Amino acid sequence: MPLLDKQVTIGRVRGISIVIDPSWFLIFILLSWVLSASYFPLQVPGLAPFAYWAAGTLAAAGLFLSVTLHELGHSLVAIRRGLPVKKIVLFVFGGVSQLEEEPEDAGTEMIMAIVGPLVSAALAGGLHLAKVAASAAGAAPLAVVFLGYLAFVNLILSVFNLLPGLPLDGGRLLRALMWKRGGDPLRATWVASEVGAGFGSALFIIGAFLVLMGNLAGLWYILIGFFLRNAAQASYQQMTYRSLLAGVKVEQIMTENPVTVDQDILLEEFVDQFLLAYHHPVFPVLAGDRVRGVAEAEAVKKVPRELWKTQTIERCYRPLSEVQVLSPSEDASEALKKMVETKSGRLLVMQGDRLVGILSRRDIMDYLNLKSSLFLG
Numbered sequence: 001m002p003l004l005d006k007q008v009t010i011g012r013v014r015g016i017s018i019v020i021d022p023s024w025f026l027i028f029i030l031l032s033w034v035l036s037a038s039y040f041p042l043q044v045p046g047l048a049p050f051a052y053w054a055a056g057t058l059a060a061a062g063l064f065l066s067v068t069l070h071e072l073g074h075s076l077v078a079i080r081r082g083l084p085v086k087k088i089v090l091f092v093f094g095g096v097s098q099l100e101e102e103p104e105d106a107g108t109e110m111i112m113a114i115v116g117p118l119v120s121a122a123l124a125g126g127l128h129l130a131k132v133a134a135s136a137a138g139a140a141p142l143a144v145v146f147l148g149y150l151a152f153v154n155l156i157l158s159v160f161n162l163l164p165g166l167p168l169d170g171g172r173l174l175r176a177l178m179w180k181r182g183g184d185p186l187r188a189t190w191v192a193s194e195v196g197a198g199f200g201s202a203l204f205i206i207g208a209f210l211v212l213m214g215n216l217a218g219l220w221y222i223l224i225g226f227f228l229r230n231a232a233q234a235s236y237q238q239m240t241y242r243s244l245l246a247g248v249k250v251e252q253i254m255t256e257n258p259v260t261v262d263q264d265i266l267l268e269e270f271v272d273q274f275l276l277a278y279h280h281p282v283f284p285v286l287a288g289d290r291v292r293g294v295a296e297a298e299a300v301k302k303v304p305r306e307l308w309k310t311q312t313i314e315r316c317y318r319p320l321s322e323v324q325v326l327s328p329s330e331d332a333s334e335a336l337k338k339m340v341e342t343k344s345g346r347l348l349v350m351q352g353d354r355l356v357g358i359l360s361r362r363d364i365m366d367y368l369n370l371k372s373s374l375f376l377g
């Protein structure tokens with residue numbers, strides 16, 4: 001379903017796009033339904049269905065707003081500390097502020113991590129006071145229950161996010177604390193993500209146990225546990241890559257004097273002497289000593305086989321103007337980001353219009369593996 005693949009931008013605050021993941025719509029409908037059909041009628045019986053539906057939908061929207069405010073807390077502090085934030089994505093179980101770069105010192109990371117749970121705790125306190133005041137003023141019982149529900153939701157957001165495992169805020173705090181006490185940030189990341197994965201596994205096991213006992217609510221635990229485990233591993237990898245690549249330039253890890261292809265060779269020769277001989281997916285194409293573009297296995301496949309004996313590579317290379325290139329002095333982490341964005345495993349490194357090397361994802365991975373084996377043991 002193409003419609004559901006797309007994240008929907010619903011607004012912008014100080015240059016940060018607020019984006020909804022499609023999974024969120026499903027949760028919004030489910031939650032509105034559970035609240036309207038079960039929670040509110042049980043708490044305040046005897047009202048018209050319309051009142052329950054209004055309260056249920058508003059409460060689901062209130063959860064959404066609470067998560068957004070929590071994430072805005074993180075993002076605004078990040079921006080104030082000079083770390084750009086492109087967007088906030090709201091998922092099934094909460095939100096993620098997408099930082100362009102990781103904080104460079106433990107203090108910044110600590111403040112950034114704690115502010116989200118603080119916003120949620122403040123909202124919980126404020127909503128609880130509003131509930132008490134509404135009740136004392138003799139407001140409608142449904143309104144009192146509604147405020148109480150939102151206070152509770154914010155309390156959960158605050159407490160759950162303080163669990164000390166990555167990718168939760170508590171995990172970031174734990175990592176920053178170990179880092180600040182003179183620890184190695186890489187090892188701190190590893191410990192915090194192992195704790196996060198541990199929480200994930202524990203939830204998973206509790207969920208499986210509940211389901212075996214006939215309690216289907218265990219499925220939620222399994223789902224959240226699974227999500228947490230994966231996210232812990234992903235955030236470990238991402239943070240590790242970023243710190244291992246910090247300060248490393250493209251020219252330090254690129255392959256110099258890459259194998260190039262003349263634009264006049266036949267496709268058949270290209271396949272035999274280059275694609276099959278080197279098994280690289282991409283080769284720079286030259287006319288004389290000028291780079292014209294890149295030839296890829298994918299493009300050759302589109303040319304009918306019977307033409308390979310008569311057609312040259314010129315027929316199917318991609319011109320330089322259409323390919324992403326790197327400069328030798330660029331940060332390797334930036335290069336990795338470009339590879340991910342363009343879904344390309346090999347990028348040309350150009351100094352002006354001169355080809356000086358090629359950087360492949362494998363070059364970066366080899367470097368990361370070597371460096372992590374040296375420094376992480």
Ligand SMILES: [Zn+2]
Nearest residue numbers: 116117161169
């Ligand atoms: Zn948070």
